[in-house]
Amino acid sequence: MKKFLTIVRAFWQRSLTYRFTILSYRLGEIGETIVLILMWSAVYEGQGEVIKGFTLQEMMTYILVGNFFNVLIRNFLAEVVGRDIREGRLSMFLVRPMGYFSYILSQEVGRISVSTMMSVLSQAIVIAFFWRAFLWNFDLLYLLVLVLMLLLAFFTELLLSFLVGLVAFWIDEIDGIYSTIERVRRFFSGGYFPLSLLPAALAQISFFLPFSYSFFVPAQLYLKKIDLMTGLQGLAVQTAWILLLLLAIRLVWKRGLRRYEGVGI
């Protein structure tokens, strides 16, 4: 535990030295949220009151609250892991008496904490800016399930990113793959538009994928477009995914490492 905290603290400190980078990324994020809102406002002007069960106000809240959740949950671990493997820095971890998995996870938590806080702040400012359009939900039970869901989603995303990063064991040129996977993830998370705009079957499937829990499902839950029961089911799905991912990571890591070490040549 002390190890974990020391690593988190060190990388927390590191990120503080990149204040400007962090700030400039936040500007992009704010811009993106605002563009989405403006776009949907324009769409609603042409289309009328309700699109697939979403009023304009709900849609705006979806975007605002969804992005707010998303900045809490996301991470950039895949690139970090990929680079460590490709550039051989992994070697320096393999000789130290601490597992790479726990080290890099703690590092990422520390690394993103400052930018996460800044994002939360900047997204909160955007929400405040669209105050009138924003729908509030103060239902404590909903909020409780929501917090749990976000927590699980945070870990799911970490594990997912770690797994994606491990691709670097087999493939040298990883940047293209990462950005493609990133787009697919974003699409299935509902970050571009609510997944309920998709054909019902697809939307249904997305409930059983891990991606929708970092945007779509929690935003829907917030909007009370899904009930508590479905929310609880979601938590079960997430837990299952976390276990599955841990298992997958174990397997892939083992095989990847064998390749890295060159076992059996």
Added chain:
Amino acid sequence: MAAIEVNNLSRAYEYYRKEPGVLGSLKAFVHREKLYAHAVSDVSFSVEEGELVGFLGPNGAGKTTTLKMLSGILHPSGGEAKVLGFTPYKREKAYQKQFALVMGQKNQLVPDLPAMETFILNKEIYEISDNDFHKQSEELIELFDIRDILDIQVRKLSLGQRMKCELVAALLHQPKVLFLDEPTIGLDVVAQKNIRDFLKKYNEKKKITILITSHYMEDIKELCERVIIINKGKKIFDGKLKKLIEDYAPYKLIKVTFTGEGVEKYTVEAFGTIEEFSPYSCAIRVKREEAKQTAIRLLSSPLPVDDILIDEMKVDDVVRKIFSES
């Protein structure tokens, strides 16, 4: 018991050949020819506790590969290695807490943080007690005289300063065995000497076992009594540095200085091959066994000899000769 015990250690790398050009790339995309590079083949040696051994070889000889196997990064493809009784590739914590690997080309320091932060990270990772950490870090910081750079971001340090910090980070847990892969690469002569002096002192004081590779003969000459030389993955020499010179340098150098007017070149040419010449001093290369005789002949000749010195050939030249021969 030997600290490092290596028996018939081998290591091959898998790689693919690709013909040049677009067509070659297309071909490789469909079918790749699998090839093996035998980076280390059948190498055996052992190193006693407290020894400081130089591990030499030209580029691509297999030095880094061997060190990686000894630190458990790579799995051997044949033979076995034991360090402190452990099998490295099993990566047992008990082993990892007792050795360290420093590579001149790869860092463990986090580039965006001050070195002190990495020291603290290592304290936790290696589970060093507060007391030990304090004592050991103070001692190392003192020895290297780096107190005033500890809170500067590592990437803003010079190469030499960084290497000192790397060494401190690697030694905090007081390893019994230290693997050094080109620790002085890219450093200026002063920084090189600093590192050398430190290693020498540290090895004597702590009786730590060190295996070091370097392309700088100064490092080897000053640090290592014993050297192991490999080339193309095979061991070709293992023994005292002095013996290396005796075995591989069939010549000695006789350095003569002359008084007065000096001499003409043809008058000394009869004694052996002239390596350097000026009217007042010259260096003559002669067969090892004839060195004494030639010196006597020189002294008893009418030449105005002022001083005479029989010297070994330079280590650099000897090693270069070995590399190019094998």
